[in-house]
Amino acid sequence: MSRIVTVGAAQVGPIARSETRAQVVTRLIALMRQAKAAGCDIVVYPELTLTTFFPRWYMEDQTEVDSFFEREMPSNETAPLFNTARELGIGFHLGYAELTQEGGRARRFNTAILVDKAGAIVAKYRKVHLPGHAEHEPYRQFQHLEKRYFEVGNLGFPVWRAFGGVVGMCICNDRRWPETYRVMGLQGVEMVLLGYNTPLHNPPAPEHDALANHHNTLVMQSGAYQNGTWVVGVAKAGVEEGVMQIGQSQIIAPSGETVAMCSTLGDELIVARCDLDLTVSYKTTIFNFAKHRRPEAYGLIVERTGARPPD
Numbered sequence: 551m552s553r554i555v556t557v558g559a560a561q562v563g564p565i566a567r568s569e570t571r572a573q574v575v576t577r578l579i580a581l582m583r584q585a586k587a588a589g590c591d592i593v594v595y596p597e598l599t600l601t602t603f604f605p606r607w608y609m610e611d612q613t614e615v616d617s618f619f620e621r622e623m624p625s626n627e628t629a630p631l632f633n634t635a636r637e638l639g640i641g642f643h644l645g646y647a648e649l650t651q652e653g654g655r656a657r658r659f660n661t662a663i664l665v666d667k668a669g670a671i672v673a674k675y676r677k678v679h680l681p682g683h684a685e686h687e688p689y690r691q692f693q694h695l696e697k698r699y700f701e702v703g704n705l706g707f708p709v710w711r712a713f714g715g716v717v718g719m720c721i722c723n724d725r726r727w728p729e730t731y732r733v734m735g736l737q738g739v740e741m742v743l744l745g746y747n748t749p750l751h752n753p754p755a756p757e758h759d760a761l762a763n764h765h766n767t768l769v770m771q772s773g774a775y776q777n778g779t780w781v782v783g784v785a786k787a788g789v790e791e792g793v794m795q796i797g798q799s800q801i802i803a804p805s806g807e808t809v810a811m812c813s814t815l816g817d818e819l820i821v822a823r824c825d826l827d828l829t830v831s832y833k834t835t836i837f838n839f840a841k842h843r844r845p846e847a848y849g850l851i852v853e854r855t856g857a858r859p860p861d
């Protein structure tokens with residue numbers, strides 16, 4: 551049996567600080583129309599897709615910071631994206647900066663949503679692994695202030711029944727942590743959707759720069775194979791406000807094989823027919839968790855007592 555979901559990974563090139571939401575939405579709709587013409591059921595956009603990657607700048611004026619956030623979704627500016635999706639009958643994944651009122655106070659999250667073919671939001675995820683730092687670090691050519699501008703996500707790593715299978719989401723740095731995939735893998739995830747903004751240069755570890763693309767592919771292929779799931783990773787790519795961000799958006803099968811990859815650093819759609827039943831071959835054999843995984847033997851006590859090297 552086959553459960554085919556045709557997926558479009560819509561890599562987005564640089565977004566200038568001056569670019570309006572309307573201008574960005576126009577670019578996203580062009581990619582959505584390409585995806586529909588290619589027979590896609592869903593189109594996946596990057597992390598923080600609606601603006602430039604603003605955590606690269608140190609800002610103290612909260613009004614200025616909040617200009618990069620969405621107070622409602624959809625909003626007037628993003629409604630055309632939802633309306634076009636409904637008109638075309640295609641779903642989408644969208645990453646954006648969420649400003650909301652919860653528990654009587656303003657909350658700010660690095661968020662992703664899943665929207666179905668009727669244009670309804672069916673799932674929301676808030677980024678857990680926030681990389682970088684919270685205060686200005688002058689040694690850096692550019693900042694990475696996600697710890698300053700966002701709270702740690704408070705929704706965990708859920709999965710949802712959608713598009714004929716079990717779908718999960720994570721965001722950017724989340725993809726580097728095996729726990730991200732495993733928590734969803736333990737819930738039977740069959741397709742993980744994620745966006746990323748990844749600078750080629752990592753100021754704390756420049757020796758890693760030459761391996762940026764290797765590490766990007768490595769972590770997503772590993773997560774896919776070790777949990778028997780598809781992974782769709784989509785970049786905001788190219789030189790954005792002077793910072794080179796890697797591309798190589800890709801669609802990865804449960805085998806760990808990359809079946810499609812972008813070859814530019816601009817707006818580029820790649821498409822793959824993803825058979826969700828390919829996950830069965832891994833989930834029922836090598837990664838049959840019930841049969842082979844042994845959490846009771848892992849000494850998980852270290853999680854509570856703090857893992858440390860032997861004396």
Ligand code: ING
Pocket residue numbers: 681721722723724726746747748749750751752
């Ligand atoms: N970006 C980067 C990522 O994890 C980073 C942070 C940059 C990590 C360079 C390592 C090296 O892909 C986000 N937005 O998480």
